[in-house]
Amino acid sequence: xxxxxxxxxxxxxxxxxxxxxxxxxxxxxxxxxxxxxxxxxxxxxxxxxxxxxxxxxxxxxxxxxxxxxxxxxxxxxxxxxxxxxxxxxxxxxxxxxxxxxxxxxxxxxxxxxxxxxxxxxxxxxxxxxxxxxxxxxxxxxxxxxxxxxxxxxxxxxxxxxxxxxxxxxxxxxxxxxxxxxxxxxxxxxxxxxxxxxxxxxxxxxxxxxxxxxxxxxxxxxxxxxxxxxxxxxxxxxxxxxxxxxxxxxxxxxxxxxxxxxxxxxxxxxxxxxxxxxxxxxxxxxxxxxxxxxxxxxxxxxxxxxxxxxxxxxxxxxxxxxxxxxxxxxxxxxxxxxxxxxxxxxxxxxxxxxxxxxxxxxxxxxx
Numbered sequence: 599x600x601x602x603x604x605x606x607x608x609x610x611x612x613x614x615x616x617x618x619x620x621x622x623x624x625x626x627x628x629x630x631x632x633x634x635x636x637x638x639x640x641x642x643x644x645x646x647x648x649x650x651x652x653x654x655x656x657x658x659x660x661x662x663x664x665x666x667x668x669x670x671x672x673x674x675x676x677x678x679x680x681x682x683x684x685x686x687x688x689x690x691x692x693x694x695x696x697x698x699x700x701x702x703x704x705x706x707x708x709x710x711x712x713x714x715x716x717x718x719x720x721x722x723x724x725x726x727x728x729x730x731x732x733x734x735x736x737x738x739x740x741x742x743x744x745x746x747x748x749x750x751x752x753x754x755x756x757x758x759x760x761x762x763x764x765x766x767x768x769x770x771x772x773x774x775x776x777x778x779x780x781x782x783x784x785x786x787x788x789x790x791x792x793x794x795x796x797x798x799x800x801x802x803x804x805x806x807x808x809x810x811x812x813x814x815x816x817x818x819x820x821x822x823x824x825x826x827x828x829x830x831x832x833x834x835x836x837x838x839x840x841x842x843x844x845x846x847x848x849x850x851x852x853x854x855x856x857x858x859x860x861x862x863x864x865x866x867x868x869x870x871x872x873x874x875x876x877x878x879x880x881x882x883x884x885x886x887x888x889x890x891x892x893x894x895x896x897x898x899x900x901x902x903x904x905x906x907x908x909x910x911x912x913x914x915x916x917x918x919x920x921x922x923x924x925x926x927x928x929x930x931x932x933x934x935x936x937x938x939x940x941x942x943x944x945x946x947x948x949x950x951x952x953x954x955x956x957x958x959x960x961x962x963x964x
Contacts, residue, residue: 600638601666602706605699607657608632608952609650610960612923619736621763621797628923631656631695632952633702637669642706643950646870647897647920648694653964655695659683664699669710672703676876693848693873700874701900705947714943719879719907725940726905728898729791732918733760733780742776743783745918750784755916756937757789759817762806763797770802774809781813791817798822800829807837815839819866830861842866845895849873853881857888864912868895875904886910899924899931902939903948914939924950927957 611629618625631652632645646652663682667675679699683692708715730749733742742760749755760780762773781790792815798806803821810818817840822829824843834841844866847853856862865885869878885892891912894901898921901914916934924931930950932939942949 600669602635602637602664602669602703603666604636605656605661605664606634606636607653607964608634608957609653609962609964610927610957611650611962612926612960614919617736618734618919620734620761620793621795622766623795624736628919630923630927631698632927633698634952635664635669635699635702635706637706637710640669640706640709642702642704642709642947643952644698644700644702644705644874644948645900646694646698646701648691648698648870650962650964651691652695652698655683655686655691656699657964659686660695660699664703669703670707672700672707673876675703676700676874680873688873689848689852694871697870697872697874697877700876701869701948704875705950708947712946714941714946715903715948716906716941717943719875719904721906722909723906723911725935725938726894726902726911727757727913727938728755728916728934729757729759729789729913730755730918731759731791731793731896731915733758733776735761735764739776739779743779746780747783749916750788753934754937755934756787757791757913758784759791759793759819759915761795762792763794765797767794767798767802770806773806777810777813777815786814789817790815791819793819794821796820796823796826800826800832803833804836807833807839811838817842817864819843820845824856827856827859827861830856831859834861834863840864842893845871847872847881850877850880850884853884857884857890862890865890865892866895867892868897869900869904870897871895878904879908882908882910896920898939899928899950900948902932902941906941927953927960929953
């Protein structure tokens with residue numbers, strides 16, 4: 599087959615309509631680094647929700663590794679990219695840069711053979727269950743209930759997640775009241791998840807988890823920092839809700855430490871952070887070896903095909919910010935059907951194309 603002969607890189611920053619906050623961070627925009635490799639007249643697409651620095655690293659370090667590589671061998675190229683960033687450092691920007699390229703190479707390979715990516719990977723399910731995710735701490739009570747009840751009643755998504763740990767856990771009474779508001783708005787039959795983004799202390803998280811149990815909260819994400827594996831393990835043993843974490847995992851060894859510590863009930867991995875689809879597949883296998891399911895963090899459009907090729911999948915995060923960005927920048931974005939995303943098997947690869955004219959207004963120079 600033809601070697602990769604070109605790799606285009608673009609940076610796009612989409613401003614929010616208003617600032618948004620979770621328990622530990624406030625943000626005003628979302629940046630997407632897009633990679634488009636070409637071989638034999640066919641072009642693939644991948645991206646990461648990472649800083650513009652990812653684009654610089656791709657241009658300076660990864661492009662020389664990718665150009666001339668066999669377009670049907672993404673894992674081999676992935677291995678060479680990992681070796682190339684040895685002195686740069688694997689976690690963070692480097693892993694996100696590799697992710698964008700790896701996803702794009704898998705998309706290119708599937709397009710070359712004219713298959714949807716889930717078919718190339720080996721499909722085990724027709725669709726991936728999702729949960730609506732948002733509920734930012736910066737929302738008013740009305741905005742909060744309208745957003746989450748909209749997913750439930752208008753889009754028929756049977757599970758939703760909201761942010762808690764307002765101001766690094768400084769307003770626990772507000773957190774409790776907001777959870778009650780959401781439960782009342784979505785009804786008793788909808789699964790309700792909460793995400794503290796590491797904003798609580800260990801015992802505070804346990805106390806609040808027991809209070810949230812009154813509202814049948816079944817998923818407690820990052821009650822403490824995902825780096826506090828001992829704390830996650832302790833909390834997991836004291837609460838009924840499933841404890842989840844892993845969105846800041848950048849390599850397989852991180853997830854091995856997490857699993858070995860028995861820190862979570864469900865492993866979360868983000869294909870745009872954990873160095874792409876190649877590493878996602880290995881993380882899913884690792885989780886399975888520990889008797890755990892895996893859940894995709896954010897970036898719903900990029901997770902769907904890998905998720906449908908994953909036996910031990912729990913669900914994917916249908917994240918409000920990324921839904922908006924993907925619709926602004928991309929053609930082929932999927933809509934939920936009965937609480938799930940189903941790959942479009944009529945489109946090769948991941949099934950996404952950059953809307954060049956629409957995306958141009960958000961493009962930044964490298």
